Amino acid sequence: MTSATEQAADPSTVDESLVSVHDLKVHFPIKRGVILDRTVGYVYAVDGVDLSIRRGETYGLVGESGCGKTTFGRALLRLVEPTSGRAVFDGTDLSTLRGESLRLMRRRMQMVFQDPMSSLDPRQSVESILVEGMRAHGLDEGTESTGKRLRELLSAVGLASTSLRKYPHEFSGGQRQRIGIARALAVKPDLIVADEPVSALDVSVQAQVVNLLEDLQQEFGLTYLVIAHDLAVVRHISDRIGVMYLGGMVEEADSDDLYAEPLHPYTRALLSAIPVPDPEIEDRRERILLAGDLPSPANPPTGCRFHTRCPWRQAERCDTERPVLREILPGHKAACHYAEEIREGRILPHEVRAEVIATDLSSDIEISTPASVTEIV
Amino acid sequence: MALLEVRDLTVVFQRRGEQPFTAVDGVSFDVEPGQTVGLVGESGCGKSVTSLAIMGLLPKRGATVTGSVKxxxxxxxxxxxxxxxxxxGRDLGMVFQDPLSSLNPVITIGVQVAEVLERHQGMSRKKALTEAAGLLxxxxxxxPNRxxxxxxxQLSGGMRQRALIAMALACKPRLLIADEPTTALDVTIQAQIxxxxxxxxxxxxxxxxxxxxxLGVVAGLCDEVNVLYGGRVVERAERHELFAEPRHPYTHGLLASIPRLxxxxxxxxxxxxxxxSDNIPWDSACAFAPRCPNALDVCREVTPEQEWRGSRLLRCHNPVQPAAAETEEASV
Incomplete structure (x- = not known):
């Protein structure tokens, strides 16, 4: 176990970043067939993402549904097996870990899930939920110290110590999410991956959980990867933000820079689409309305993934060559061939007609279902 | 004259062996022709039940609806x-939150849109289908012809919601009720819808x-906004007024708790x-009192009544003072 930990240590990345991911890909096979499974295609959920998260920072990952942000978070923690690519956590290449060494590593990276009801076992008391992880990682050192630790955890997340004997259904949504956060904290992790931590909560309760996450980071020096579709929430808590579209990273910047000057056409459209609770601003705003829907990740467009909906699309290059994420301003990267020209206003947006997008997989992939069982055997 | 006058609308749910639950409690509002009125609130505030009661879609058994909807x-x-x-479908149209569960999965989109025209305008199926394509x-x-x-x-979420809007508007209703029409959609699709x-x-x-x-959706769309809490309207104002100076502590709190871009x-x-879940019943106090930063003793003892403050309707004993008044007081 130790040999695996040491051999993969990469001295250049150890100090600054806690997590660095290189060219991570997760492709899910699409299977057809009655007796023999044939793979007829792939869903390119995450298709080559590079990312690094510094110690103690909050990295926000945003994108619309189907862009691969959740799969990325899961692949980072090896909850789904990446197809290729490398994820280095604190100097250790996670892809080299197996079995027990991976299990031990999991203590240091925890997850907070979206739906606080379905991610807590309804038959476990809060105490049992919190102790389970501690026990699995040998942090349960006798009744007295564990009891003290549990009370600390509950007060850290703002729950009464009487909660220990209660069950998840006795709590409101916001309180359940606090239990989920306490469970992640119980094993003293370095990294917490929070997948849509507030989107299932009511507006007035969201702010409580957002503030709690910020306080805990200060107190315990945590590093966060916050995955969410709500750019306003992500911008509020993140130091840096990555925007994903259809399995790829399209823009990455400090959260203020991203808002002040979005460079990628998709980010511009996304920012302009978010409603602001202020009628004065809403009346003056110019919206960039994107035509059409997200293309199917099983059959992504060639070239730039966004070219089918991009109001700034140029002939040829956008359709054929996939742009790489490159630094356009200091610390501000975008994956667009014409980012500079668009920024300087040399390319102006034009009308895009919505293309017909089939959501049915069968129309993307030319296959016919077998006429009989014997045909495929 | 108002197109729709809702007066003292009250919906009480009663299940056998359980305490009756008042989901909507004396809600009154008007909708003028061509006006856009917002009903805003968190889950459980009674906003959806209000719309179902107006449309007559609540079950006869188990739900008691009183008041009047003119x-x-x-x-x-x-x-x-x-x-x-x-x-x-003819005078009143409705668009629901989840477009997939509001559409019949085994009937084609065209027929579902055409059905409305056949039922209300007596069109033949053939003519209605041509009309349906036009609506789509x-x-x-x-x-649309395909x-x-x-x-x-076979349609994406945004397309389904568009189809639903086409159905609701097929007979040119004078009133359309949209219940969270964009909540299930992505932001860029939400902007389209x-x-x-x-x-x-x-x-x-x-x-x-x-x-x-x-509240962001309301800010850009509605002429007048009703904020609901615990089944009652707690504040109503024209949108510019409401967002510039929220007076009810709940509205004020909601606006302060949203991360803004x-x-x-x-x-x-x-x-x-x-x-x-901390709410207390309205009949002997203000339901919001346990969560309210402005709560006084009177808030826990007397139910606040709706009062007009200028052009704004407010249900609060101790409203948030407008910023201008605060600075005046400070200078005194």
Missing amino acids: FEDTDLLRLSGNQMRDRR DKVGIPD RISEYPH LSLLKGLVQDTGTALIMITHD DAPRGERLMPITGSV
Whole structure:
């Protein structure tokens, strides 16, 4: 176990970043067939993402549904097996870990899930939920110290110590999410991956959980990867933000820079689409309305993934060559061939007609279902 | 004269062996022709039940609806099932939150849209289908002639919501109720649907009741906004007025707790403490009192009544003072 930990240590990345991911890909096979499974295609959920998260920072990952942000978070923690690519956590290449060494590593990276009801076992008391992880990682050192630790955890997340004997259904949504956060904290992790931590909560309760996450980071020096579709929430808590579209990273910047000057056409459209609770601003705003829907990740467009909906699309290059994420301003990267020209206003947006997008997989992939069982055997 | 007058609408749910639950408690509001009215609140505030009661879609057994809903001098609550069916789809249209579960999965989109025209305008199936294709085109569905013969699962979420809007607007209703029409959609699709709704309402002069939890959506769309809490309207004002100077502590708290895209970073959010489950009943106190930063003793003892403060309706003993007044007091 130790040999695996040491051999993969990469001295250049150890100090600054806690997590660095290189060219991570997760492709899910699409299977057809009655007796023999044939793979007829792939869903390119995450298709080559590079990312690094510094110690103690909050990295926000945003994108619309189907862009691969959740799969990325899961692949980072090896909850789904990446197809290729490398994820280095604190100097250790996670892809080299197996079995027990991976299990031990999991203590240091925890997850907070979206739906606080379905991610807590309804038959476990809060105490049992919190102790389970501690026990699995040998942090349960006798009744007295564990009891003290549990009370600390509950007060850290703002729950009464009487909660220990209660069950998840006795709590409101916001309180359940606090239990989920306490469970992640119980094993003293370095990294917490929070997948849509507030989107299932009511507006007035969201702010409580957002503030709690910020306080805990200060107190315990945590590093966060916050995955969410709500750019306003992500911008509020993140130091840096990555925007994903259809399995790829399209823009990455400090959260203020991203808002002040979005460079990628998709980010511009996304920012302009978010409603602001202020009628004065809403009346003056110019919206960039994107035509059409997200293309199917099983059959992504060639070239730039966004070219089918991009109001700034140029002939040829956008359709054929996939742009790489490159630094356009200091610390501000975008994956667009014409980012500079668009920024300087040399390319102006034009009308895009919505293309017909089939959501049915069968129309993307030319296959016919077998006429009989014997045909495929 | 108002197109729709809702007066003292009260919905009580009663299940056998359980305490009756008042979901909507004396809600009154008007909708003028062509006006867009917002009903805003968190889950459980009664906004959806209000819309279902107006449309007569609540179950006869188990739900008691009282008050009156006057639509052009007819009280919708007194109509029989058949009379109401004639109205729904013709005079009143409705768009629901989840487009997939509101569409029939085994009937093509075209037939579902055409059905409305056949029922209310007596068109033949053939003519109605041609009309349906036109409607789909109007709501921005590309290639409508092909789409009419497709099933709901073949359409994306945004397209399904467009199809639903086409159905609701097929007979040019005078009132459209949209219940969280964009909540299930992505932001870029949400922007498309909202601008579509806005355009259609402006072109056809249809009045719109917009039900949502998202204050951002309301800010850009509604003329007048009703904020609901615990089944009652706690504040009503014209949107510019409401957002510039929220007076009810709940409205004020909601606006302060939303992370805003344009707010300077690092600013801390001001959450409302507790959750909806802390509510106390309205009949002897203010339901919001346990969560309210402005609560006085009187708030826990006397039910606040609706009062007009200028052009604004407010239900609060101790409202948030407008910023201008505060500075005046400070200078004194």
